[in-house]
Amino acid sequence: MDREILFRFMQCETTPQEELAVLNWLDEDQANQHEMDRLDEIFNAMVLHAPAPAPRRRSVFTLRNVCRFAVSAAAMIALIVGGGYWFSAWRIKDFSSRMLTVCAPEGQRIHTVLQDGTQVWLNGNSKMEYPVAFSGQSRCVKITGEVMFDVAQCPGQPFIVHTYAGTVEVLGTKFDVLADEANDLFSTALLRGKVRITTGQNETATLIAGQYADLQNGHLVTRSIERPDDYLWPDGIIALNSSSFTHLAAKIERAYNVKMELQCKEVPVIKYQGKIRIVEGLEHALKILLADTDRTFEIDYETNRVYIR
Structure with a gap:
């Protein structure tokens, strides 16, 4: 140096x-x-x-x-x-x-590495606040939106993520946190290691690898991760692993900063199962999403809206 x-x-x-x-x-x-x-x-x-x-x-x-x-x-x-x-x-x-803030604009993703070696990926429209250097008995950050962490091992100094709904305490692990206060959404999915979740109501849940927990009616509900491909977004991939149009439309909205509106009586049933690379563009993603359905789409780039007909 x-x-x-x-x-x-x-x-x-x-x-x-x-x-x-x-x-x-x-x-x-x-x-x-x-x-x-x-x-x-x-x-x-x-x-x-x-x-x-x-x-x-x-x-x-x-x-x-x-x-x-x-x-x-x-x-x-x-x-x-x-x-x-x-x-x-x-x-x-x-x-x-000293606190720093990193923000991922809508429709973009950001990767950064914290002072302790922890790797962080922020999905579109997400924010993280963190100190320049970690000291004391814990390493604390605060997030909004969707953020994935691969936490560096640091014995005796647990990693703690603060959200509007509560905290996630980490013991050297890789996990995904969704904390969308505007839509009252909170979930934590554990890909490796072990985490402890504590809500604002002092309700706790401990997850092991392959589990996720979300808030339902104000209470934590723990389940097994059925679709691991849901967490490929740091690699710029949207996984079409569900027949739910609402579930997949939300992924596309977050990836491309658009709002999708249905202008048809029936919700499309997604038949295609595969992966979409975000870098290939919105039009390509919509064509794959609606493949083998009788639905069409129109993109209004001025208002960032997609109409499904």
Whole structure:
């Protein structure tokens, strides 16, 4: 890591990208933290003991001067060591209080990696708030919308996701959370590991891999995941694994930021089973969705509406 960046980091003058790079560098190896502590000491010494400009003069080395220097050096070392550890602790506390926000626009997906190595995927129209650095006894984030996590192992520091409906506590795992307060939707699907869900009513449920829980009439209901392909959206894939038009239409609406309206008396019965790559476009997705049905569609790009006839 460039020392110039590290010194600017200690003076809070780095860009957000440089700051994240430094934090990731610190987590890569314990030796990096030791180097940062050493630079902290140098930085403190420079700040606390920078001499005022004075005319240059020839130095005279006498026993008295040497003794003075030794006493001053000892005091400086004690001050630097204590100050260095205090400064490091203050930096960590300061970072943990700084909150960042990442948002995925409608019809798009975002992948990011947190300071602890946790990977996060945000579906369209979703948001996550998180600290620059995790400290204390837990790692906490807050989300709205649909977010998938692949949580890095960190013994003794559980990962906790806050939503409008409650919290999801993680013990090193991969899971999907849907928290749509506007439509009163909340669910958690566990793909790997173990999670504990606690609602605002203090109702709890513990999931194992292959299970999901959602809120029904204000209560958690736990079931087995019947359609694992529902959670391929981070890879840009819509799985047509259901005959329910409503279920699949909601996926397309989220993927392409459109609103689908039925202008026919009967709801179409989806017959095609397969996968749609989102990158191939809305028109392609609708053609596959309505394949082998007698329904047609019209797209109004100005209003982002799709009419099914």
